[in-house]
Amino acid sequence: xxxxxxxxxxxxxxxxWTRALTLFIVLSIYxxxxxxxxxxxxxxxxxxxxxxxxxxxxxxxxxxxxxxxxWGRLASGYAAQADFARAEDAYFRSLRLLKDAxxxxxxxxxxxxxxxxxxxxxxxxxxxxxYLKSAFAARKKxxxxxxxxISQMHxxxxxxxxxKFKQAEKIATEAQANLTAxxxxxxxxxxxxxxxLAYARCERNKxxxxxxDAEQAMELARFVYPSDSLPTGHVLMAMGFAKWKSGDNQxxxxxxxEGIHIVTTKNAPGAPxxxxxxxxxxxxxxxxxxxxxxxxxxxxxxxxxPQPCANCTVNVNSMSNALR
Numbered sequence: 001x002x003x004x005x006x007x008x009x010x011x012x013x014x015x016x017w018t019r020a021l022t023l024f025i026v027l028s029i030y031x032x033x034x035x036x037x038x039x040x041x042x043x044x045x046x047x048x049x050x051x052x053x054x055x056x057x058x059x060x061x062x063x064x065x066x067x068x069x070x071w072g073r074l075a076s077g078y079a080a081q082a083d084f085a086r087a088e089d090a091y092f093r094s095l096r097l098l099k100d101a102x103x104x105x106x107x108x109x110x111x112x113x114x115x116x117x118x119x120x121x122x123x124x125x126x127x128x129x130x131y132l133k134s135a136f137a138a139r140k141k142x143x144x145x146x147x148x149x150i151s152q153m154h155x156x157x158x159x160x161x162x163x164k165f166k167q168a169e170k171i172a173t174e175a176q177a178n179l180t181a182x183x184x185x186x187x188x189x190x191x192x193x194x195x196x197l198a199y200a201r202c203e204r205n206k207x208x209x210x211x212x213d214a215e216q217a218m219e220l221a222r223f224v225y226p227s228d229s230l231p232t233g234h235v236l237m238a239m240g241f242a243k244w245k246s247g248d249n250q251x252x253x254x255x256x257x258e259g260i261h262i263v264t265t266k267n268a269p270g271a272p273x274x275x276x277x278x279x280x281x282x283x284x285x286x287x288x289x290x291x292x293x294x295x296x297x298x299x300x301x302x303x304x305x306p307q308p309c310a311n312c313t314v315n316v317n318s319m320s321n322a323l324r
Contacts, residue, residue: 044081046077047074047077047078047081050070050073050074050077051074053070054067054070054071054074057070064097064098064101065097065098065101065103065104067097068093068094068095068096068097068098068101068104068107069094069098069104069107071090071091071093071094071097072090072091072094072098072107072110072111072114074090075087075088075090075091075094075111075114075115076114078090079114079118084118084122087118088115088118091111091114091115091118094111095108095111095112095115098111105138105142106142106144106147108138109135109138109139109142109147110135110147112131112132112134112135112138113131113132113135113136113139113147113150113151113154115131116128116129116130116131116132116133116134116135116154117132117154119131120132120154120157120158120161123161125158125161125162128158129158132151132154132155132158133155135151135154136148136151136152136155139151145178145179145181145182145186146178146179146182146185146186146189148178149174149175149176149177149178149179149182149186149189149190149193150175150179150189150192152171152172152174152175152178152193153171153172153175153179153189153192153193153196155171156168156169156171156172156175156193156196156200157196159171159200160196160199160200160203163203165200165203165204166200166204168196168199168200169197169200169201169204172193172196172197172200173197175189175192175193175196176190176193176194176197179193187220187223187224188224188231190220191217191220191221191224191231191235192217194213194214194216194217194220195213195214195217195234195235195238197209197210197213198210198211198213198214198217198238198239198241198242199238199241201213202241202242202245202246207242207245207246208246210242210245210246211242211243211246213242214235214238214239214241214242215239217235217238217239218232218235218236218239221235228262228265228266229262229266230262230263230266230267230273232262233258233259233260233261233262233263233266233277234259234263234273235259236255236256236258236259236262237255237256237259237260237263237277237280239255239259240252240253240254240255240256240259240280240281240284241256241280241284243255244256244284244287249284249288252284253281253284256277256280256281256284257281259277260274260277260278260281263276263277264277264278275301278297278300278301279301281297282294282297282298282301285297
């Protein structure tokens with residue numbers, strides 16, 4: 001699953017941390033949620049076909065757990081296309097169908113986690129916390145170490161978004177331990193844990209450690225993914241951040257620009273990751289007092305579509321039904 005939000009220009013309601021952190025949410029779910037997800041580049045035609053398959057399955061009275069699985073796939077596809085409203089609705093439908101299916105509880109926990117990630121990406125932290133914690137509780141009962149580590153990593157991201165850097169470091173360290181213990185199967189999630197540690201430690205004046213974490217994330221990303229993959233692009237942004245906070249501004253900018261190129265070319269048109277990468281680079285430029293470059297980034301951001309969730313309201317009934 002890959003999906004992330006947009007913010008309009010310099011929206012003060014969306015903090016730097018929310019913008020920066022959602023850049024690497026993709027790292028943990030790119031690999032581990034794959035059985036429940038379509039590809040990140042699903043086209044509108046692909047999504048229409050998946051919706052048609054659901055319609056057929058419903059008419060043929062296919063078991064609810066199977067239909068719930070299909071709705072989960074479709075939700076991820078909508079999220080990858082930055083279609084928040086349809087993604088949220090599809091997640092709710094999937095959760096309602098899977099919550100009472102004994103054979104689908106691992107998928108159910110994954111969907112809870114994915115929906116929490118979606119809300120975190122759109123800076124709806126209250127809902128994000130609700131779903132991420134529910135997913136973590138479910139996964140602890142199931143006892144699978146990799147999903148537990150993934151949930152811990154997302155909870156670390158939530159702590160970072162709330163500027164609770166000490167807590168974020170602690171939770172990310174726990175995620176790192178679990179995902180390391182999982183061996184090769186935990187490597188994709190481990191990349192995200194290292195990135196979370198890089199951000200947390202740099203904010204705690206321990207950026208020498210944070211830079212080392214970012215370097216480990218990059219080493220893993222280059223081993224696990226192609227050099228021009230979305231995860232690699234996001235790690236490059238984290239490396240740029242750690243270099244920036246370590247005082248190596250030249251290398252910081254180089255890595256951010258490399259990351260931006262990958263993120264903007266690999267995402268579907270209008271995908272939020274592209275804007276988020278530009279926002280992080282804008283913050284770097286602003287810290288360098290490069291006002292003309294900041295203006296150019298602002299102009300570029302103004303040409304893209306703002307997030308469709310700017311005026312989203314909470315669907316309380318759907319939310320309570322999904323978790324009940």
